[in-house]
Amino acid sequence: MRNQQWSKVKKKLDSFICDSLKNRVQFTVTNYRKAHDQLGRAFITVDKKEILNMCTITSDIEMYRKENEIRNAQSIEYDVYNGHQNYQIGIQAHEMIKAEGFFAQYDFFDAVEEYFNLPIEKALKSDDMVIKILSLVDRRVGKRTLEGMKESIQNEKEIIQYFYNLRCEADRIMKLYKKFR
Known part of the structure; x- marks a missing residue:
């Protein structure tokens, strides 16, 4: 997907948005040319208000903190020559920050690519928040499917509940049971 132009990916993503949210939900990607890696951020807006920010720099900072936290908790000193250990700690830290809601722009691209290749039933059950x-x-996703998720959605993160409530409100399925800040 990274080889595809963002405009084509965005067009495909937009084609999947339900009619009731067509002009309300938008996906945006911004690259910073002067950044060392030329990556930037991806974000999702609802009614022109930014709801989810997936900034590479913020994600990298959180990942660095999490790696140090893991090393300190396990009394592991950083060893430049132990690539395998550093890699494993990096993977663990990355999964932890994603679970906490910190995503980089490349996490968004990876999630979009996986989303395009998943059946909708599996996408709804994904552990990845972006998917x-x-x-x-x-x-x-129809009204019956959304109604069937009513109980399980209460165990989800607040951002997932926000989008669930947004969809239910837009489709006039039920009243909101919890507001997102």
Whole structure:
């Protein structure tokens, strides 16, 4: 997907948005040319208000902190020559920050690519928050499916509940049971 132009990916993503949210939910990617890696951020807006920011720099800072936290908790000193250990700690830290809601722009691209290749039933059950958000605004998810998720959605993170409530409100399924800040 990274080889595809963002405009084509965005067009495809937009085609999956349900009619009731068509002009309300937007996906945006911004690259910073002067950044060392020329990456930037991706973000999701609802009614022109930024709801989810996936900034590479913020994610990298959180990952660095989390790696240090892991090393300190396990009394492991950084060893430049132990590539395998550093890699494993990096993977663990990355999964932890994603679970906490810190995403980089490349996490967004990876999630979009996976989302495009998943059946909607599997996308709704994904452990990846971005994939779950994309599937909650997907036109292939019907009212009965949303109503069936009413109980399980209460165990989800607040951002997932926000998009679930947004969709239910837009489709006039039920009243909101919890507001997102």
